[in-house]
Amino acid sequence: ILIMTDQQRIDTIRGWDQPHMVTPAHDRLVAEGVSFRQAYCPGATCVASRAAVFTGMYPHNTGVYSFQPWGRHRNWVQDLAESGYWCASIGKMHFMPRDIPGGFHERVVVENPTGMSLAGGGADDDWGRYMTFHGVERPNDRHLTDPDWWTKLQGVPWHEEERFHSDVFIGNSALNWIRSHRGDKPFFLQIGFTGPHEPWDPLPRHLSLYDDIEIPMPVTREDELADKPPQHEALKKMFSTAGHESGINMYLANDERIDRMRRHYYAKVTTVDEKMGEILDALEERGYLDNALVIFCSDHGENLGDHALAYKWLMYDTITHIPLIIRYPDRRRRGDRLSDLVSLMDLGPTILEAAGVPVPTYLEGRSLLPYADPDASVTPRDYVFCEDNYQIMMRSPVHKMVYYIGQQEGELYDLEADPGELWNRWDD
Template identity: 25%
Template sequence: MNKRHVLLLLLPFLTTMVSAQKSAPPKQKNIIFILADDHRYDAMGFMKKNDWAETPNLDRLAREGKHLKNAFVSTALCSPSRASILTGQYAHKHTVVDNTAPEPTIIEYFPQLLQKANYQTAFFGKWHMGNDDDHPRKGFHHWEGLKGQGEYYNPSLNIDGQRIQFKDSTYVADLLTDHAIDWLNKRSKDKPFFVYLSHKGVHAPFQPAKRHNDRYKNKPVPLPPSYSLTATDEYKKHNIPEWVKEQRHSWHGVDYMYHGQIDFDTFYRKYFETLLSVDESVGKVMDYLKANGLEENTMVIYMGDNGFSFGEHGLIDKRHAYEESMRVPLLIKYPAFVAAGSSTDAMVQNVDIAPTLLELAGIPVPKAMQGKSFLEVLKGNATQHKDQIFYEYYWEYAFPQTPTMFSVRTEQYKYIHYYGLWTQNELYDLKKDPNEMNNLIADPEYRELSKQLSTQLFDWLETTGGMQIPLKRNDVPKFDNKNSKQY
């Protein structure tokens, strides 16, 4: 038998071997989770929210990975959402319901489970649970945390227990990204890694990097269809709650935003200028992985901790249950099984992140986690993840304009229930009314649907332990704004 015949006989076997090597999952399933602050779902270049915003690296991440178009948070507030990401639990379960109270010591974060499974873990950036407390948290071998909200320029970092002040116009997004890459260079190469890169951007007051300042000066600012809805008594025709109209003239409203500290157009442009440094950070991380042969076996996840309003219903900021507040960007790249340039309409939430990453790492998901892994959605094996998603927000002492609310959202409808407030609830047909301008709650045609969704909402609260509102101590007692002692 000559060599040609031997090769012909071996060819099917060799082809099978090569195919198996390509399809075999990588031994090290590394994870980089990049979290942005207050990044709304459509504030990315490829989403075409306006004609001039640029996010070339997020656009690249979408092209090379999967865009989860219907990603939501269970609470549109920094600390509760971050706790839900880390625990896989709703706010009423982990009890982090505001931005000031410290997180309970008994809750378990999924990085702790990664540690037990031999992962090297590192945290860089904004923790924002426990207010100004920046001490190293459990679950991370290496820690670099900002104090409270942190600073855009010349930030202070608690690095493994030692607070270090940076100067010389150090910009926070650049600093955190460089330190994360430096840690990756120094890590043990024989263990998988998990990096949590948590940006301050794009939290108000917005401060872009100097190289990006005024990039969008004089650019036209689009206004959403519902911007003027609450400006006159027109809102009554649409059955919009009174508290929404009243908030228009408050700290979180377009007519007195941050008590008159900034005008709307400047506010809008500075948001997108500040976002540019976060986008550059994503690009640096992706370039590093590619240059160091880590691209194939590292899952890169980019997500916002909550959305943000730009004039919808006359509001700014977040907290409420409208789409722009509770919906976030979610982009995931993992060449091992995530198809490049793919997208999905499946609804997922922040509580689903922890179970998904644990399943990827081959770690059993604890029963205490209330989220559900969407790994099959990432693989393209499922088109649906959940029939409905649930939302909760608890009244805050510091921002009393926004009431406690609960919501259930399906693919077509959203029902919002207000608690402790003399006002109407809300029901929207999201397919016919994506801007949530026509409240159907009083329409007899939708009465049964409202009852059904209300029942489902309270069934969810009851079965998940949410029928009691977690109370937290106030930082400042009533009628005594000079005294910071807790009562």
């Protein structure tokens, strides 16, 4: 069972010493599983990371960095299906094209909660059709109708009935599947939440939980971007003038607006967490947890004001360093926190090995099953990698280098002296 969120930062789990968070379901997994505290994504965007995870190949081998079609590549879900597993996907996958089976026998398709309206050329999905069936308009193009949109920095509480929220819809769809599933085949269930991807639109009752909590402010310094490659400032400018609902103008940010933005983001994590808790309870009620490998992760992180930026596309740890927790079936190892470097590329080999399915030799990750044994000796990686179409990150436990293809500029950080990646040492 793979539960993957979208754009979730590493500092969003209360059980990982983050007292500003309200995350009882995450905390349950921390207590019952193994926390990989140094896990990294292979791509700095949704599609790039997910395509790499499911094909088992880095972006430079698939050519998938953004919205390129990746259905033409084989993925390890097909290996599971061909070996007798019933494979179901509920929620976000980011297949391109979006409606392909991709090895799954059944899918509930939900993509980004932002984007163009149908009238403006946007694509529909099962969540949108559910809303349409009930006479509710899918929330798109709000930047055109809300005069305060740009000062809210994507912090917009959910305004319809709770059941129409994309993450509630995904969670309820997963619950329906778990409670109604019949069959004697082993199964692989992928649950892809769209949150906490922008817009940061938590349920209002979850937002209220953060009213009296002190929220950490961003890590940045004055004129920080002047010492960084030009893409950093360019991304900030691009989204400040974006002609779509995902636009965000960080030039309008001040402490009050950033505090508000962050409360909405963290509260959206809590909206997802509530559904995760219900899913874990339902799995336990059906007896599935006794013989299930449960993996929780996110596809990448979010700047959320760190480095005076929002969103992704860069190689800061705020983006590439992601939460990963594995609850092993025998639960010989519970509550441990590991500091070995691991990658989301390891998920495919881990799941295939757990299922008893041969791991194809072309997969570029390595199984994390050995970590289930507390007495096993596992040789850790020396480096992890993350890619975009113009940059490549190479990270060790103590240093990070980001190479910009065809440019003299780059990034180099001493992570022991500068864990916030504020001081670029590339030209030092």
